[in-house]
Amino acid sequence: MNKKPGTSKDAADKLVKNIRRKARQTYSAEEKIRIVLAGLRGEESISALCRREGISDSLYYTWSKEFLEAGKRRLSGDTARQATSPEVKELRSEAMALKECVADLTLENRLLKKSMTGAGEFEE
Known part of the structure; x- marks a missing residue:
């Protein structure tokens, strides 16, 4: 059998990547809002909140930015349903x-x- 070196590792990496992709949790808009508002309240640190919710800090800050930008657009009357x-x-x-x-x-x-x-x- 002439196998190229690293072929089984590449297959294993693809398998792991697919498993992670399918296991990735998706959050509803309500859950995202709840998490962002909890962070804005400041009752606990952002890192503690993210650990508790099982998300990365960068994901929290992305949601927070989107949340605040949407609010700003809505208040300026710039949104179309x-x-x-x-x-x-x-x-x-x-x-x-x-x-x-x-x-x-x-x-x-x-x-x-x-x-x-x-x-x-x-x-x-």
């Missing part, structure tokens, strides 16, 4: 229905004008 996918689909279908209604009414209006003039020409 993101529409959710079901809302977008509903609004698109409603817009399409309204366009069809306008097209039907326009066609009906033209036909009525043609019937009123009799010659097929209509005045606008």
